[in-house]
Amino acid sequence: MTPADHVPAPDTDTSTTRDRSRSFGGLAAVFCLALVALVFSVVGLLFDDGGGGAASAGAGDLATSVSLSEFAISPDPLRVAAGSTLEVVNDGTTPHNIAIREISSVAIPDLQAGESAMLDLSEVPPGVYTVVCTVAGHEAAGMSGQLQVVYDSGDEASTEQVAVDAEATDHSSHGGDGTDWDELDMAMMESMLAFPAETEGVGNQPLEFEVAEDGAKVFDLTAEIVQWEVEPGKFVDAWTYNGQVPGPWIDVEVGDVVRINVHNKLPMGTDVHWHGIDTPNDMDGVAPYSQDLIGAGEDFTYEFVAEETSIGMYHAHHHGQMQVPNGMFGAFTIGDVALPTGRTISGVEIPADIEIAHELPMVVNDAGVIGFSLNGKSFPATAPLVVQQGDWAVIHYYNEGLGAHPMHLHKFPQLIYAKDGIPLDQPYYADTINIAPGERYTVLVNFTDPGTWVWHCHILTHVESDQGMFGMATAVIVE
Numbered sequence: 001m002t003p004a005d006h007v008p009a010p011d012t013d014t015s016t017t018r019d020r021s022r023s024f025g026g027l028a029a030v031f032c033l034a035l036v037a038l039v040f041s042v043v044g045l046l047f048d049d050g051g052g053g054a055a056s057a058g059a060g061d062l063a064t065s066v067s068l069s070e071f072a073i074s075p076d077p078l079r080v081a082a083g084s085t086l087e088v089v090n091d092g093t094t095p096h097n098i099a100i101r102e103i104s105s106v107a108i109p110d111l112q113a114g115e116s117a118m119l120d121l122s123e124v125p126p127g128v129y130t131v132v133c134t135v136a137g138h139e140a141a142g143m144s145g146q147l148q149v150v151y152d153s154g155d156e157a158s159t160e161q162v163a164v165d166a167e168a169t170d171h172s173s174h175g176g177d178g179t180d181w182d183e184l185d186m187a188m189m190e191s192m193l194a195f196p197a198e199t200e201g202v203g204n205q206p207l208e209f210e211v212a213e214d215g216a217k218v219f220d221l222t223a224e225i226v227q228w229e230v231e232p233g234k235f236v237d238a239w240t241y242n243g244q245v246p247g248p249w250i251d252v253e254v255g256d257v258v259r260i261n262v263h264n265k266l267p268m269g270t271d272v273h274w275h276g277i278d279t280p281n282d283m284d285g286v287a288p289y290s291q292d293l294i295g296a297g298e299d300f301t302y303e304f305v306a307e308e309t310s311i312g313m314y315h316a317h318h319h320g321q322m323q324v325p326n327g328m329f330g331a332f333t334i335g336d337v338a339l340p341t342g343r344t345i346s347g348v349e350i351p352a353d354i355e356i357a358h359e360l361p362m363v364v365n366d367a368g369v370i371g372f373s374l375n376g377k378s379f380p381a382t383a384p385l386v387v388q389q390g391d392w393a394v395i396h397y398y399n400e401g402l403g404a405h406p407m408h409l410h411k412f413p414q415l416i417y418a419k420d421g422i423p424l425d426q427p428y429y430a431d432t433i434n435i436a437p438g439e440r441y442t443v444l445v446n447f448t449d450p451g452t453w454v455w456h457c458h459i460l461t462h463v464e465s466d467q468g469m470f471g472m473a474t475a476v477i478v479e
Helices: 026-047 157-170 181-193
Strands: 065-067 072-074 077-079 085-090 095-102 105-113 115-122 125-132 144-150 215-231 234-241 250-252 257-264 273-275 298-307 310-314 329-334 356-367 371-374 384-389 392-399 406-407 413-418 422-430 430-434 439-447 449-456 473-478
Touching: 065 095, 072 144, 085 105, 105 115, 144 310, 250 257, 310 439, 329 356, 329 392, 356 384, 356 406, 392 430
Parallel strands: 065 085, 077 144, 215 257, 250 329, 356 392, 384 473
Antiparallel strands: 065 072, 085 115, 095 105, 095 125, 125 144, 215 234, 257 298, 273 310, 310 329, 356 371, 392 439, 406 430, 406 449, 413 422, 413 439, 449 473
């Protein structure tokens, strides 16, 4: 397979050290729930002591807990008593947090799925505030709401003032009175027309190497924190390899001796795990089991033989929950997985003599400072794949995030012919491919029809919000 070009971004230098380049039921349940709600209502009335606290009959809708999920903060609005504490529960499947935008010191750090913590509101004066999840991309996906802090539920003046303030500051309406539908339309159109937007930095760049006297291919990786522009004007402190997100693409041939020098410029220790790559145990990259931790300011050299064709990846393993979502991941390929050429699959004949014009690693992420992204960028800064009508392309999907993502390509069916780098005996077509964390899917696509075709995660809150399109969306432009 000899790809014709490698297009990580329209203005990227595509030179490499190789002789080829790459581009990248029902009613019963409702009745039961209603019955349970009625029983609890009656019990509450029987045991109410008439007090004026948050748990008293006079407390109205005062809340004592709040739920975080994909992607909502509920209840919304959140009405609490001044001076109280609020239990924050992560009922979702990915990390979430909560903070008061106007008082940033009042916050709960990231909670893992199922965890809870208490938010102290003793220093928050009565009034109306905005609460958000500050995990990258989560607020845009819908995790924002209104916090109403009141003196006492029996204080009519306080309650009335909060109601007035809420009407003046509510930005969370999704169809209620006051929604400006024209504004929503305009936000979506403007966000989509901004694509593709230019930003600083390009990931997935082929990593150059030197050939040592003993014939080994020698690569250098530097782990460091840099300013990375995820979307226009949004710079984050990304944890990177060689200042890129994703890190540079390592591509070798079967039989190569691979030597990789890792230089740690992070403020903490690290290691590098070669995910899906066959290595000896002492090169697996998991401190302290298979190696010593690479301390801050230290170096370590990994060396192994590229024994077999692989579609792998590399990423930090030490404190991976921090280092990986924040950017420390990259593609690692060895040779080429055999194409299912000359076969008829689902009635489609795959020519025996196709030429691959583009090969693209597509790394999805959903967490850390990078957030909802494709190859380290969030829409409209995601780079389109630009092809010519009739081109064939190989796409390697990698999931370095915390949740599964169903990647949907408009118009063109994707022929899945390898999973985790392992060729499938029975390749199959799909228009949406659900990629779990750590998985890799390799697909073959023939771009037959001209136009701009959208390509995105089909969890819609990962790509659209009231402010327009964002996150895990890009396009294929067929010329």
